[in-house]
Amino acid sequence: MPEPLLIQRRDDRVLATLSRPEVRNAIDQDTIDRLHALCGELERKPRTLILIGADGVFASGADIAQLRDRRAGDARRGINTRAFQRVRNLPMPVIAAIDGHALGGGAELAYAADIRIGTPRLQIGNPETGLGIIAAAGATWRLPEIVGQARAAEMLLTGRILDAATAVEWGLVSSLYEPDDLLAAANTIADRIARNDPLATRHTKTALLAPFAAHPEIELELQAQLFESPEKDRRMTAFLERKRR
Incomplete structure (x- = not known):
């Protein structure tokens, strides 16, 4: 089959x-x-x-x-x-x-x-x-x-x-x-x-699918999690270093 x-x-x-x-x-x-x-x-x-x-x-x-x-x-x-x-x-x-x-x-x-x-x-x-x-x-x-x-x-x-x-x-x-x-x-x-951070991508999709009444609190909570992420620090540091060159 x-x-x-x-x-x-x-x-x-x-x-x-x-x-x-x-x-x-x-x-x-x-x-x-x-x-x-x-x-x-x-x-x-x-x-x-x-x-x-x-x-x-x-x-x-x-x-x-x-x-x-x-x-x-x-x-x-x-x-x-x-x-x-x-x-x-x-x-x-x-x-x-x-x-x-x-x-x-x-x-x-x-x-x-x-x-x-x-x-x-x-x-x-x-x-x-x-x-x-x-x-x-x-x-x-x-x-x-x-x-x-x-x-x-x-x-x-x-x-x-x-x-x-x-x-x-x-x-x-x-x-x-x-x-x-x-x-x-x-x-x-x-x-x-x-090329993007997988967790940031997943959180973006979560926010997109959330009901209207859940905004903006859901974005704030998802962003809070990302602000504590080592990947955020790594990517932002790399961005700043590229700008200095």
């Missing part, structure tokens, strides 16, 4: 490739199980995660053949939702590198990332209402945070699929690269992250 999630590990990052090309990388239960296992690994040993799809597609959505057979109890278990929550809450940044279609559950997995980049042939959105269901794995609360309430409502209520130019204009993806350059661009972002 082919692996639905191909994983390559480095000291400072993990590349996870959605790989079910026969169904355009549709997300099935096996993929979700592999995502949970990967999240467990990255919770124990935090590293940047790059998510990408094989064969010019990010993910065409949830596996409709499985989704059709699910019932109320399956919905309440949040099969995709719980996995995407773990992706969102990983200690280190998550980069979604999106080529081609990211639809339905595939879009919701991308919304769970901290950074989204794409290609000019990107198509992203949530056509769930056309299939008699709602986008229940993060779109209704993450998408308004990303593109604003009005644009999220238009996308989710009409099933509108955004092209690459509109996705950039709306802030859903930050930049576009040619398909052959997409993975290199994601790795360049991961390189920039790797």
Whole structure:
């Protein structure tokens, strides 16, 4: 049985490739199980995660053949939702590198990332209402945070699929690269992250994910921890010494 999630590990990052090309990388239960296992690994040993799809597609959505057979109890278990929550809450940044279609559950997995980049042939959105269901794995609360309430409502209520130019204009993806350059661009972002202090990066992500009511106290506490860090002293000393040269 082919692996639905191909994983390559480095000291400072993990590349996870959605790989079910026969169904355009549709997300099935096996993929979700592999995502949970990967999240467990990255919770124990935090590293940047790059998510990408094989064969010019990010993910065409949830596996409709499985989704059709699910019932109320399956919905309440949040099969995709719980996995995407773990992706969102990983200690280190998550980069979604999106080529081609990211639809339905595939879009919701991308919304769970901290950074989204794409290609000019990107198509992203949530056509769930056309299939008699709602986008229940993060779109209704993450998408308004990303593109604003009005644009999220238009996308989710009409099933509108955004092209690459509109996705950039709306802030859903930050930049576009040619398909052959997409993975290199994601790795360049991961390189920039790797040059920074890992604890400061983790604390920044914690602050970004905190509810509005937690600010500014959460930043002050996280900063207090960093002010006592030997790495802060080392980096600032090195900065001052470079300035003196």
